[in-house]
Amino acid sequence: MLSQDEESKAARLRLALQMADAGIAMKRQQLARRHPEASSAEVDAMLRAWLGARPLAGCGTVMSFEAWVGRDQ
Template sequence: MPEESPAQRLRLAFEMYDFGVRMQRARIRRTRPGATEAEIEEAVQDWLLSRPGAPLGDALGRPSTRFA
């Protein structure tokens, strides 16, 4: 199998991100069957902002102060 280009790896990372968000949305729909689409989207956004690692930029180590 040939080496993937940086563009291909980035595309794959975006696809994996999208897949994860779709899976979370499906989980929320299962656990909240009466929720409206707006409520589901709000729950997805809340999850994106509060899941482990999110407050620190999803990276290990010290938070950067470059953009603070």
């Protein structure tokens, strides 16, 4: 059983991860709107490039696109 403090920290972490998921989904939608001619695979490639170009992406602070897409499987 978790203490109240641990429950609070866990809840904040869950919220932060949900917000990150929502932000990535919004970025994917934005890319799809800006490039209506692009296939789903091309939009995925653009999203992967965007995620990889973020500051500190090489330091393990950003989940890889493959890990993000496959996280629920």
